[in-house]
Amino acid sequence: xxxxxxxxxxxxxxxxxxxxxxxxxxITYPFWSIPVGNFLAPRGGFDQDFKKKTPQRNxxxxxxxxxxxxxxxxxxxxxxxxxxxxxxxxxxxxxxxxANIFDKKDSITHxxxxxxxxxxxxxxxxxxxxxxxHKLDGDQTLFTQLLYYNNKIQTVECPGxxxxxSPKVTITGGNLHYNIETAVWIMGKPxxxxxxxxxxxxxx
Numbered sequence: 001x002x003x004x005x006x007x008x009x010x011x012x013x014x015x016x017x018x019x020x021x022x023x024x025x026x027i028t029y030p031f032w033s034i035p036v037g038n039f040l041a042p043r044g045g046f047d048q049d050f051k052k053k054t055p056q057r058n059x060x061x062x063x064x065x066x067x068x069x070x071x072x073x074x075x076x077x078x079x080x081x082x083x084x085x086x087x088x089x090x091x092x093x094x095x096x097x098x099a100n101i102f103d104k105k106d107s108i109t110h111x112x113x114x115x116x117x118x119x120x121x122x123x124x125x126x127x128x129x130x131x132x133x134h135k136l137d138g139d140q141t142l143f144t145q146l147l148y149y150n151n152k153i154q155t156v157e158c159p160g161x162x163x164x165x166s167p168k169v170t171i172t173g174g175n176l177h178y179n180i181e182t183a184v185w186i187m188g189k190p191x192x193x194x195x196x197x198x199x200x201x202x203x204x
Contacts, residue, residue, distance in 0.1 A: 060084045064094060066118060068151045075151055076101045078125060080116060090121040097127055101149065103180050107137040113147070123151035131158075140166045142176070154180040162187065170194045 066078040080094035097116035101109040114129030126148055133142035133156070142164050148157040156178040164171045164187070174188035 064092070066092075068123060070151065070154070073104075074102060075154070076125075076149070078116070078118065086117065090119050092118045092120070094118060099125070099149075101180065103183070107135075109180075110134045110136065111147070111149075125149040125151070138166065140164060144176070156180065168196045170196070 061083045062081065064078075064080040064083040066076075067074060068076040068078070076099060078094075078097065078099040080098070081096040083092050083094040085091070086093045094116035095114075097111070097113045099111045101111065103109070111127065111131065111133045113127035113131040116128070117126040118124070126146075128146055131142075131144045131147045133144075133147070135141070142158070142162060144158040144160060144162045146158065146160050148159075149155075150157070156176075158176040160175065162173060162176040164176075164185075171187065171191065171193050173191035176185060176187045178185040
């Protein structure tokens with residue numbers, strides 16, 4: 001120990017410590033790097049699953065009510081007996097859907113279907129299975145198996161065969177497009193129209 005003290009005294013260690021300490025650390029690096037590295041190494045390693053997205057939790061709900069708005073006005077009220085989450089957080093899968101859609105005059109169009117899919121991000125409602133749409137003003141009823149209702153642009157799309165009935169006419173055709181704001185609907189080919197009580201109206 002005395003020899004070491006004399007050695008550092010000759011080097012004027014205290015006055016030269018600023019540059020000597022880094023030099024000594026570099027010289028002795030092979031001796032202290034391995035044990036220090038082992039001491040600082042994380043225990044148990046890094047869990048790669050931690051980087052993965054947290055799995056989505058499944059849920060089931062009963063007696064669902066969804067109210068949609070546009071420009072501060074209620075545009076639809078969607079009811080369902082039950083619902084569960086879909087493949088993404090924005091999707092809700094519903095059973096036994098019962099909905100009311102309102103136009104600018106608050107006229108009601110009533111819709112029922114076996115199943116439904118609602119996306120809160122796109123505000124798109126998809127109805128599947130025995131879809132019945134009843135427009136109370138005018139007493140018109142639409143029958144189809146698949147219907148898309150877009151709340152953002154206020155349209156109804158039926159890509160498959162559709163049938164529209166009223167007290168005096170029945171129209172059967174292909175795909176149907178309905179604009180709620182303008183109350184205009186367009187039916188694709190082939191279109192078959194049956195007029196009821198035609199003979200009784202001819203003589204009037």
